[in-house]
Amino acid sequence: MGEALYEKSLLVLRKLLQDGDLTVSEVVQSYLTRVRTVETRVGSFIELAEEEALLQGAKTLDERRSRGEGDISHHPLYGLPVGMKDNIAVRGMRMTNASRMLEHYRSPYDATVTTRLREAEGIIMGKLNMDEFAMGSSTETSALQTTRNPWHTDYVPGGSSGGSAAAVAAGEVAFAFGTDSGGSIRQPAAYTGVVGFKPTYGRISRFGVAAFASSFDTVGFLTRDALDAAFILDIFSGFDEKDTTSLPHEPTNVYHTLKDRDPDTFLKGLRIAVPHEFMGEVISPEVKARIEEAFHVLEQAGAHIEYVHFPHMAYAEPAYYILTSAEASSNMSRFDGVRYGYRAKDVEDIETMFKKTRSEGLGWEVKRRILLGTFSLSAGHYEAFYQKAQKVRTLIHEDFARLFADYDVVLGPTTPTAAFKFGERLSDPLKMYESDLLTVIANLAGLPAISVPAGFTSAGLPVGLQIMGPMLGEEEVLGVAHAYQTLTEHHLARPTL
């Protein structure tokens, strides 16, 4: 006992609900109380669902259950409170993308993940803050509000899924959806001491998820532990005809494989690669120390760890920013003030309307990327930038392919440092971009990767261990993460708020 409802993992809560030891109303009420208590200090929500509607919805589920109607085993997320990053469409709710441009925009349709969430009977608690259009690494580029790190409110929660990470860390939701194009789930998960999981590109439908960089954007989750993430992945993975880039595969079945597996047997003989480039000088000594401790735990359990080289690591970051900015510049162009969203006033012609709307509606980080991307797609620069970066992408693929021929997973820190203070990097984009240094490569190659809590710095800030697997290797990634968590207790720590 002693553990409050909002501190429990999704699967524990689920069992209590399924066994009838808890009602949905009790769960929702408990989370609402928690949100009311901490939200002024954390600031994760851009929109919280209406309290009365939430309670009414919970009551309806409880009443149906007491009448013995509806088999809840068909609804895997029955009664569980879920948060949605604000770039995911939930019909009738705001979908601001943390931008002035869409401050008052409400989505007229549901994303595919939202549809599946409703079918699973999860409870949508609200929409969570993020960096504007997912461009940023601290949630500071949100035009609408500030989200703070629940472990230390002087520090950023990371980004772009900062609201999702903070909400899970603070116990405001049982789990949250995020999106990860270059580390936007894993980096804030590392900064806030939660699990952040990004599946293989295309595993989960992108339909209804506002595009930042289409060939990088991946839907994933922020959870309390790896087993929760496996359980949720099985629900939301699988082909979607509305997203032609979604993989033509059946939904995964990872949870049942992991649940009954003995972690020691699994780790014995596991081949782990650690690229030297992930543990170099740029990594802070405290982060490095925590990660080496994690390696030690795994080695003790029988895993083989070898240091290897990742030849094209140095080119990953520049290639990532060229390609994502190019795609972003094009994806952002639909925000023109014509059909929805913000429109500038007092304009005499259409050209001025476009310019003024976009100048006033978009923030500086978004504009920076639009400019970068427009430049690299322009005639005369396309070959030198966009095409060259695509070649780097291929080389990164090949580096990984070589590694996974000999190793099961690739390990390293999620971020070079722990969370930083507000304002510390905002004026220095290159310093800010550095927080993605170790995460972008998984997106360049489209591989599954996870960040799991691996302890704290002396300042009490969480450190994340990153595990990357081969294409479609969710089972390896989640398997190692789960095994690690059965051997450690870092993921059980909760912030005091």
Add this chain to the structure above:
Amino acid sequence: MSHVTESAEKTYETVVGLEVHVELATKTKLFCRCSTTFGDEPNANTCPICLAHPGTLPQLNEEAVAYAIKAALALGCEISERTKFDRKSYFYPDLPKAYQLSQYDQPLGQNGKIEIEVDGVKKTVRIERVHLEEDAGKLLHTVGGTLVDLNRGGVPLIEIVSAPDLRSGKEARAYLEKLKAILSYTGVSDVRMEEGSLRCDANVSVRPVGETRFGTKTEIKNMNTFSGVEKAIEYEAARQVEVLKQGGWVRQETRRFDDARRVTIAMRSKERAQDYRYFPDPDLVPFTVSRAWVEEIKSSIPELPDERRARYMAQYGLSAYDAGVLTLERTLADFYESAVQAGGDPKAIANWLMVEVLGHLNKENKAITETPMRPEHLSELVKLIEEGVISGKIGKSVLPEMLESGEAPRTIIERKGLIQIQDTSALEPIIAKVIENNPQSVADYRAGKDRALGFLVGQVMKETKGKANPQRVNELLLKALRS
């Protein structure tokens, strides 16, 4: 100023390439499931996808790809095995994503050709590419401001780009007519320029005869009819020649055709080319077109105008011209063929169809599909004349009614009692009466004045209200006069 005189002595040739956009007749749009119906309430056929709401993704309509492949094959193109869509970026209020999904460097079809014929001279026009793309919406300018209708936004289009092989407005027109014929045969589009399902831009330049390099071209837009295209090109070529003869140079620009004044007017300069920043659409994975699929589509292509024309000449003995007229539109060609199959002399049917039927329909501005007359009725009419049941004259007189009511010719002539009198016993008393009443003419005939016979035949026809078989009357009169 001496060079002015010099250039004034040169003769110039016109060089034209056409870019034709054709709307495909699919039921739904290219990347969403909205209807493509023309003429609905503004924005009735829109959804979050074609309105480019955040988070939406394109879903490729396979029917549109099949139609585009069919069109490209009918135009003699090679089909690319691997193809993709690219984003073409520009801001305009009728383009919701601010990029158009089009095909840049891997078009569906390449290296096609079509044959045209102008003034009896045949010519092959090369087709550089056929690619698939989405249409934009429409702007409605009102007193209160400009409104956007996105019903058309996302409707599938094919763009057909010809090589600069055309040398006159007339050739351009012949090319368009042939293109329209081919596409309407395949059924992939209703190819109606007046409804905007066929749109044409022309790239026009001139150069001195003998010169192999191209002159500076202008792009002509806003041509709404085939004859408009012809006139616009003729005007523009003459304008450019005049500019050169005056010692000036042609500006690379886009020009608009003013149909009423029959002139082209400069719209915007093209000297600084617009940068569309094409790049492969990351939302649609590149796809392969299987050989089997191409073969399946190929086998569904019906006989095309050129083949049909050749067959009509060989099989029905029609002249090149007649076969050409009858095969320009598939509906007319089908009508002709059904009539021939119902019986009757193919040449006679062709004449009746081209002269009488089309004559009537053209007067009323109708198409062959808009008359209730059935092909078998035309065949029946021709057979009735061949068999001498009615005269050609009576045939002509009942045709308008056939076209109006859709009644069979036999029904009409029977009801009106127009069947020819062939029966000798019926005609002999009438002839006897005419001879008796016209002694002077009889005397004239016997005196060797052959013209008198014609008068007597006319009198018999008059007595029978035109129903007597003139051939028969002639025979019987001669017999009576000789006796």
